[in-house]
Amino acid sequence: MTGIPAGFADGVDNDTTYTAGTGLSLSGNQFSLATSYRLPQTCTNGQVAQWNGSAWTCASGGSGDITAVTAGTGLTGGGARGDVTLAAYTIYLQRRVNDAGPVGHYLKAINANGSVVCGELGIFVQSSDCQMSLTDSYGFCVTYCPSNAYRISGGCEVEYSGNNYLITHSYPVTNGWRCGYGRNTPTLNDWWIRAYAICMTVP
Known part of the structure; x- marks a missing residue:
């Protein structure tokens, strides 16, 4: 072999400087993996290398065998990888109600087989009659549903029609109904105004 530089004639690199990069350590002229980059060599069957925050250690491997999550009847979502989500398929859930109650x-309630359990609503009218005197020019009359019932509607009536009367307002109040009146001309007779509320009880 010819043309060998004098510094290499003995086959030894005498003046080259080496530096260990990331993940390596250097001792003399020998490189090796840095300790924090080495995987443990003492793990037993079924164990895996696991990072504990400062070093690799041996740890038990998972025993699950789930490879996918599939949405079943009445559900949507699922997937074969990553984080998956299941949700109720509301259109399908409505289908299980296959019955109807009386008008x-x-x-x-809804039974497991889709049939329904219905109850009968108790609807009745609660009213109050208010007498208006000869001297009354305006006023109001109010009626209320019992405490065990709910007001769902209402209205006003004038019981004596021989007078020049005017219903000024008719509107709902808390669990009841209120009627207001006014009179445009004098009258020779007393007259009555009735406030009524349509009430409902739920058993």
């Missing part, structure tokens, strides 16, 4: 009844 005027309300839905109390």
